[in-house]
Every structure is written in C-alpha cells, then in structure tokens.
Amino acid sequence: MIDSRQVVRYRTHVQQLDRKRGAxxxxxxxxxxxxxTGPDGAMWALAVRGVRPDEADLVWLxxxxxxxxxxxxxxxxxxxAAVAPWSDADAAKRVFDASKPLKAAGIPVLEALDAVAAEMRQVVRRPMVKGEVSTRLHEALPEPYQRYCRSCDAVHLYEMPFRLAAVRAGLELEPHTSPPVLKPVKGFEAAADYPERLDPVRAxxxxxxxxxxxxxxxxxxxxVKEVKAHWPEDAVEIEAAGERRWILAGDEAALRDADAEPVRLLGPYDLLLQSRDRKVLVADPARAKALWPVLGRPGAVLAGGRIAGLWRPRKSGKRFTVGVEPWERFGAARREAVAAEAERLAAFRGVGLTAVEYAD
Known part of the structure; x- marks a missing residue:
C-alpha cells in the first residue's frame, strides 16, 4: 500500500530535500x-536543497x-509561455473578480491582460516601485480595469491582472524588495513553446x-476542465493515500521505492507544504490549522518521512534562537540533526545561533 508517509518520502526525494549539494x-x-514569500523564502528553499546560487542566475516573476x-x-x-493562461476561461478564473467588469464591458480577459502588459512595457523602462507603476496604469487604462480599494482609499487596477500581466510585459521583480520593485528583463522575448519540464501540470x-x-x-x-484538457498522456492512475490519484508513469517506481527521511527545517511556503492535499501531509485537523494559519505561518520540521513538528525563528537583539514544537518524540539523534539545520539557517541569515528551544 502507498500510504501518506510513502507519498511524503517520494516528494522529499523528487524535490531533492534529501541531497546535500546540487547544481x-x-x-x-x-x-x-x-x-x-517571507524572509525564509526562495533562497532558503534552495539552500535546504543544497544549492546557494548567485542571485544573478535567478529571476523573480x-x-x-x-x-x-x-x-x-x-x-x-x-x-x-508555460505560465500563460490557456484560454479566456482560464484567464478569467485566474484573475478572480476582475473578470466581471471586463466581461460586462465585452473585453476578453486575455485581451485585457495583453492591454495591461502593453501599458506596462511603455511605463516600466527602469526599476520602478509597484505603487508608481499602478498610478501610471490608473491614468492610462479605462474603468473596467479598475476598482475602488478600501484599504488604500483609492481607485487602481485589480491586483491579479496587474500581477499576471507583468510577466507578459517582460517585467521581473527586484528580489527581496518591499514594496515590490519591477524592472524590464534584459533582452526579454516570450518563447513560442517550452520544454516538458516547465509544463506546470507535468511539473x-x-x-x-x-x-x-x-x-x-x-x-x-x-x-478543472482546462487542466483535464492539458492532462499528460503518460499519467497513470493509482491507489495512494486512501484514494485514486495520478502520477507520471515514469515516476511510479520511484514512488513505490522512496525511502527519503532527512531532517530539514522547511520554510512556511516551501513547495513540500504547498501541495493541495494537506490531509496527506498532516492528518490531524488541529495540527493542520497550526501549520497553515490564516496569518503568520510557522515553518515545518521534516523528519522520519513526515511533518514532525513546527519551528519559528526568534531574534532579539544579538540573540537568534529557533523555537521547535515537536509533534512526536525527538530522540538525541534527531535533536542533533535539528540543531545542525538551525545552524545552517543562522548562517543563511548571517547571524550566530544562540539556541534551539523546544516547546516540550
């Protein structure tokens, strides 16, 4: 039987959380x-997979x-090309409530995204803060593209068309900026096609x-209809974690044989925690609520082929500690492994680790 633990072992391996170094x-x-997302975002997710790349080799979109x-x-x-909506119906789903005024005005959503992208290309010729870009687009685009924002007490573009049009416009994000800073991707040209590995359904x-x-x-x-239409021909249906699920045929043997059980401190938005089957990762509703609260997500301790607890960084002055809430017994070997990962996190943040503090 392929149970939930086996599924987590497989994902741990294919997501390369069990490797020490990688390219x-x-x-x-x-x-x-x-x-x-957050201070322990993309670069920490790469670090726990054994890679510390030059940021110049990455692009944020x-x-x-x-x-x-x-x-x-x-x-x-x-x-x-790979992340572009497949159809107008797909685009309408991705932009949420922004599709309603566009539809009422007779503007197809894909056409609207292209219109926003065209304006963005004209506006963003240098690094610009998101608010400045938004102001310029507000001045250039008609009413169906805009809404009243209560929190800002202002009228500006709907958020999702703004974000999804940016990559169509060839704009990248300056990493680690808040508020976000956008700038043109040098020499950008959207590809006509993309390799299989970038197909989001296959990936x-x-x-x-x-x-x-x-x-x-x-x-x-x-x-769902769009995803079914783009379902890989080599996907096979199997029984896993108590229900019928699909996997690429070439991965089935790896799923059945997976035995990866490293100890890792996963950031709150690590891909392992982003799958939409949270019950497979954490069966207990109270623990799931603690791991995925509405605000202030903690990180997760991966150990023994399962999510074994929570962790939070705590910095006060020169002190940097990692607080751990175990969901099962952590023996000496596991605590030593957690301490090693906490040391790695501290080095990643450029501080010294003061202690690992357990809630038990």
Whole structure:
C-alpha cells in the first residue's frame, strides 16, 4: 500500500530535500518555480536543497496564483509561455473578480491582460516601485480595469491582472524588495513553446504527485476542465493515500521505492507544504490549522518521512534562537540533526545561533 508517509518520502526525494549539494541547472523545484514569500523564502528553499546560487542566475516573476516565484534566468522566456493562461476561461478564473467588469464591458480577459502588459512595457523602462507603476496604469487604462480599494482609499487596477500581466510585459521583480520593485528583463522575448519540464501540470504531478486533477487545478488557479484538457498522456492512475490519484508513469517506481527521511527545517511556503492535499501531509485537523494559519505561518520540521513538528525563528537583539514544537518524540539523534539545520539557517541569515528551544 502507498500510504501518506510513502507519498511524503517520494516528494522529499523528487524535490531533492534529501541531497546535500546540487547544481542550479539540476534543481527540479525551479521548473515549477520556488515561491518567494517571507524572509525564509526562495533562497532558503534552495539552500535546504543544497544549492546557494548567485542571485544573478535567478529571476523573480509573478506567476502561478499571482505569487512571486524564482526561476532560472535562462528559462525566463519559456517560463512566460508555460505560465500563460490557456484560454479566456482560464484567464478569467485566474484573475478572480476582475473578470466581471471586463466581461460586462465585452473585453476578453486575455485581451485585457495583453492591454495591461502593453501599458506596462511603455511605463516600466527602469526599476520602478509597484505603487508608481499602478498610478501610471490608473491614468492610462479605462474603468473596467479598475476598482475602488478600501484599504488604500483609492481607485487602481485589480491586483491579479496587474500581477499576471507583468510577466507578459517582460517585467521581473527586484528580489527581496518591499514594496515590490519591477524592472524590464534584459533582452526579454516570450518563447513560442517550452520544454516538458516547465509544463506546470507535468511539473506538479512530478514534484507533488500523486495528485488529483482538482488539486492541480487549485494549485494553478485554473478550471478543472482546462487542466483535464492539458492532462499528460503518460499519467497513470493509482491507489495512494486512501484514494485514486495520478502520477507520471515514469515516476511510479520511484514512488513505490522512496525511502527519503532527512531532517530539514522547511520554510512556511516551501513547495513540500504547498501541495493541495494537506490531509496527506498532516492528518490531524488541529495540527493542520497550526501549520497553515490564516496569518503568520510557522515553518515545518521534516523528519522520519513526515511533518514532525513546527519551528519559528526568534531574534532579539544579538540573540537568534529557533523555537521547535515537536509533534512526536525527538530522540538525541534527531535533536542533533535539528540543531545542525538551525545552524545552517543562522548562517543563511548571517547571524550566530544562540539556541534551539523546544516547546516540550
């Protein structure tokens, strides 16, 4: 039987969390994009997979679900093609409520995204803060593209068309900027096609499989019908984690044989925690709520082929500690491994580790 633990072991291995060192070119999670959210975002996700790349070799883009993701810079044109909506219905789903005024005005959503992208290309000729870009677009685009924002007490573009149009315009994000800074990708040209490894459906099935069609659709913010239409021909249906799921045929043996059980401190938005089958990762509802709260997500301790607890960084003055809440007994060997990962996190942040503090 392929149970939940076996699924986590498989994902741990294909996402390369069990390797000590690796090359950027061979880092599989970059095919789907590595989400950049919080201080322990994309660069920490790469670090725990044994790679510390030069940031110049990466590009940050607003892509899937409008979230910022890091990719290999050499892939930027192909990524733009791979993450583009497949149809107007797909685009409408991805932009959420922004599709309603566009539809009422008779403007197809794909056409709207292209219109926003064209204006962005004209506006962003140098690094510009998002607010400045938004102001310029507000002045240039008609009413169906805009909404009243209560929090800003101002009228500006709907958020998702703004974000999804940026990559169409050939704009990248300055890494680690808040508020975000956009700038043109040097020599950008969207590719006419893209390699199989960048196909988001295939990449999800490979890295987060076995999965259902609905889970892939939720991850992409796409309609289930669209995902079914782009389902890989070499995907096979199997019984895993108590239900019928799909995996690429070439990955089935790796799933059945997976035995990866490293100890890692995963960032709150690490890909291993981003799959849409949270019950497979954490069966207990109370623990799931603690790992995925609405605000202030903790990191997860990966150990023994499962999510074994939570962790949070704590910095006060010169003190940097890592607080750990174990969900099971951590013996001496596991605590030693957690301490080694905490040391790695401290070095990544450029501080010295003061202590690892356990809630038990």
């Amino acid at each position: 950027l070119a061979a880092t599989a999670v970059l095919d789907l994009g590595v989400q950049e 607003w892509t899937l679900r409008g979230a910022p993701h890091a990719y290999r810079r050499e892939d930027v044109g192909a990524v733009a 999800y099935l490979h890295l987060c499989g076995p999965a259902t069609v609905k889970e892939v659709a939720e991850y992409l913010d796409s309609p």
